[in-house]
Amino acid sequence: MRSSGTPARRLVAFSVLLLIVLFAVACNDPQSTVNPKSDNADSVQSLYLLVFWLGMLVFVGVTLAAVVFAFVFRERPGRQARQIHGNTRLEILWTFIPVVILVVMAVPTFQVIIDTTGDPPSDSLVIVATGHQWWFEFAYPGQGVTTANELHIPVNRPVSIKLLSDDVIHSFWVPQLSGKTDMVPGHENSLFFTPNEIGEYRGQCAEFCGTSHANMRFRVFVDSQEDFDAWVASTLAERIEPSDELATAGEQVFTTSACIGCHTVRGTVAAARVGPELTHFGSRDTVASGIMDNTPENVARWLRDPPAVKPGSKMPNLNLTEDQIQKLVAYLESLK
């Protein structure tokens, strides 16, 4: 009996160890939920560790019992099963133990809920994030800045993000900075956190929002205060007038084509707000809501046939000639 129990226990111990190692590996992934870089994400993480270990305790207990019982009490000639109907004391005990475990979980849970919901700190940087199919718009009302898919925030200052939606439900999620909150039409949700490490973080829409839900990604740049101020200043400026010939021709194409029906480039006739603002397009790291790097090749690929890159894209294939595409790429990349 004893000999059959030991391998079972070893098996369970091994799988638990494996499990923990594997969870640890997940920490270093770019979009990891267990590598917090803000106060909000930190408090979630501490709760997560608590419930993880409590859960592990229960898991190990139940699995061990099941495996051991399965080995120890398996059919043997001559063995009689014990005819027990129950044991009140034992049953009360294992009703009570989960209650204790849950109370241990509940108290810090409620505390963190209270801390992370409600009113944001009064000195917060206010950002209005609006979800669109399938990109994010970020407006900084205090700074008068509007941008798309790339959010810049200063380090160590609370940010309060108002979450709106222009069409369907989206969800704003930067795992390393905060848990997600949905962007619901007709509602103004909010979210606040204080980032505590400079860096680039990945975000992604986390509520299924249609065809290109998978392609609705964004970046958050946590900058030093100086870098952030510089970014605001440069973004507030009107567009840089194209200097070289190709880019000038590109602006010509831009302002006389369908582009201006949806986009804004401040300083030109383009002032529509259907698609992302492009005044400083060239300074962004990514295109097409964070799905590819901002390189001339990728921009050209996008312009050639947007729905091929991002299925369902609201930007149609404009059937631009290769010549027009080259000019537009030069122009857009010049918009630093």
Added chain:
Amino acid sequence: MATAAGTMPAVGSHTGLWSWLTTVDHKRIGTLYGVTAVLFFMLGGLEALAVRTQLAVPNATVIEAGRFNQFFTMHALTMIFLAVMPLGAAFFNWFVPLMIGARDVAFPRLNALSYWVFLGGGLLLVSSFIFGGAPDAGWFAYAPLSGKTYAGSGMDFYVIGLLTLGLSSLIAALNFAVTIINMRAPGMTMMRLPVFIWMTIVVAFLLILSLPVLTVALVQMLFDRNFETNFFVATNGGDPILWQHLFWVFGHPEVYVLILPSFGIISEVLPVFSRKPLFGYTAIVFAGVSIGVLGWAVWSHHMFTTGLGTVPQIVFSASTMAIAVPTGVKIFNWLATMYGGNIRFTTAMYFAVSVIVLFTIGGITGVMHAVVPVDTQQQDTYFIVAHLHYVLFGGAIMGIFSGIYYWFPKMTGRFLGEGLGKLQFWLFFIGMNLTFFPMHFLGVSGMPRRIYTYDAGLGWEMWNMVATIGSYIIAVGMLAFVWNFFKSMRKPATAADDAWGMGATLEWATSSPPPEHDFDVIPAVHDRDPLWYNRDHGITPEPAPAHLHIHMPPPSYYPLVMAGGVLMLGVGVLSHLAVTALGVVIILYSAWAWILEPTD
């Protein structure tokens, strides 16, 4: 033991297509439910394989985005409404009358009606693939993405399909509730009911009370999509959150509808193969009932990220944690049932024990989601996908297969092969763990659910590949089951009344398979495990009288006709008003004929 000799006057034939179309026999209807559901289960499995194939490697192009969205939506709808629920219904149909010692359900023709309406609704839903595309807004169809502005005709099939399936489930649930309350054998008090029957009645009441809420939500969606109301359209005064609340008021009890039959099954299998009574019967029953009641108070935990506000988050967090207590009680009592037993490890027992472990994993991650801040990191990621599959595959499906192996000899008179059965078990067990366990890691690494593509370099490549391999292993396991089924069915029916030689409940007191009237003599019940009581007290079953005069309800084709009318009603809403009108006429005609039809 018993044969049907002298029982039945020759009312039509007992074989052939017509006999199946007009049957009102609960066992045949159970078989229809079971076979249909297994076929839908395999269809849902194919949809899942398509999804997993697309996700095997980053930036794959196996299926395009729109198709992918249809596949994962239909996978969920198929598995929930067309596979797991009807598989539960198959067991209810087969074993509720047998286990409570009745000759049939309370309303045999309504029972047939619920099957035919289910079949119609299921085919309607699946037919959307042919008519302009399947539903593609996810199985919980959040407005406004499911509204007319953003979703095509697939969502109309969703609305009509679910309304039809809801009608079927409601009829069936009412029938089972009345049957269990009113048709018990003498001596079968409520506290002597087998746990499986207790879980059935909890499921029946959950459905009876939750389906109307879904119906209202679906009607509102139907009106929003077709009659220009604005229930869920924010710009015109509506609120998309209303859909979420109504849907989850139904949706959370629905989760228990899916899992409780399986809890009931393993509560039968574990004691029988441990050869000892269920540990803490009363506690397990009350735990099941309190899960059913508490299940109404937790729906908003599906909505923690929607901006509920501080107080509702705390309230629903607390109520969700509370549900872990009765669930824990069940798990510990099952373990205690194994303790001190003389456990015979049949395939059914393999599946039953695996449910304890696998469901525990799903239960623990469920409690994690009750911790709201943690849930905001896990909601809508693969962590949730892992959690729900540990509950629905590890809990519900493994439990259902336990039931299939356990009761197959009762249903057919033939045993399923144990060798192939254990092969299937290991393929399922390894396959499901390979598929779903890595999804925890994917969720922790930030992979959202319902994405058709992802980039390399996020640490998701390996686990997605492992999950895809796992899903194919499950598929092979299913092939092993199908092979096992056909192999067994070719053998002669040899199973004894008490096929395993240690049955405790009344179904083992009649022949395998049972006669049409179930029992020659309705057994009297003296204890919770009636057959063990009889064995221990030397009570021998009443001999069948020489002349049985048992009237069973005659076959009827009106349930089929009326179900046709219901289907036309639905098809009419999708196509032309005239079809609806014709459907109404058919329903009225069949209702009138139904009432006047002699039943003796």
Added chain:
Amino acid sequence: MAAAAHGTVHHSSTGIDNRKLLMWIFLASECLFFGSLISAYLIFKGASLVGPYPEEILDIPLTSTSTFVLLMSSLSMVLAVYGAEHARPRMMKLWLFVTVLLGLAFLGFQVYEFRAFGQEGLNLSTNQFGATFFVLTGFHGTHVGVGVVILSSLLFGSFRRSGLGSEAGFHVEVAGLYWHFVDIVWIVIFTLIYLIPQ
């Protein structure tokens, strides 16, 4: 109508007739159905962006009359049940007939009300009041309509040679339960929509 089961119809574990039990459990289910519809009405109360608003359009005296009609139909129904249960077929037929007439009168009031609202510019798509009001009262009206069909069937059936058979009491009583339920739902709707000030 519920299907009659086989020979054990007259035997039950609780002593309750299967059909009656079915109807009561079904009515519990209906509570949730109307509860959800009423919830939607109350949630969107005051959420209409444009008129007509309820206080401009609801005709309380008219609806009070139709409420009275439905209330009286409950009285006539219970008298029909009494007749059926005490083997007084003439009494049963008379009051069934009256109940059907009162039910039709209620539906007439509702058709009139819907048309009047339509003329004042209120329909399903006008505003949240229109959507929730028409869906809620429309489904209630549909229930009344189904009730009228059931009661008319019983009335027709009672003129057959064999009448409603030996179980007339059960048939009429179960139908009556449904009818009374439709009435009590209206009691709630009338109070919440019409009487409580906006």
Added chain:
Amino acid sequence: MTSDMAHGEAQLPEVEHSLPSIGPRQYVMIGVILTVITAIELWVSYSSLGNLIIPVLLILSAVKFIVVVAFFMHLRFDHPALTRFFVFGFVLATAILFALISLFWNDATIIEGTRQETVHAAAEGGAAAGAKLEVALGEFHVGAAGEAVAGGAEFDVKNDGAVPHNLRVIKTDLAPEALPVGGGVVDESQVEVVASVADLAAGATGSATATLAAGSYVLICNVPGHYQLGMYAALTVH
């Protein structure tokens, strides 16, 4: 359901069909009572009971409800199990109804204007109906006539923009662009706000009334940041 029924073809107990002990006379009396209660309800709804109206009406209709269920539906005379089933359904429905209503009525995230209670109320209560002033809000500007005459005025506001906006009518001698700002918004405690319309969703309309005295006013949108982006307009009242 005793255990001594082991012998012979087991029989379930007969369905009891005991008839309620009340007859037509009592039914008619109940009908009269119900009618009287309905009449009282009608009177209450037109009365001036103020805050009492709603509870009184709810209690009266609950009485009617219970009377019909207990007597007309015979629940008082029937098997207690039936009462339990029905009451469970009814209580559950009521509980969910209250839960849903309190969730929605207390939802602070709902953007006014998509769910306008205030607009409607303001339009109703507009005592000083005077000149109508149309105001159009957009990104990021306030469009309105620059002049008005003193007296009652009604501001009809429409949000033509793509994001939510609101309106504050401020009486001030400061220049329109020089209002005191703090935390991204105009500090309303430092100025005199004479009329306001809560947040309006894109496309929504709202209105507010005010009695305007002669002097200088500024119309602004006070959604955080919008004022700084240029959402203000001067209004001079003569």
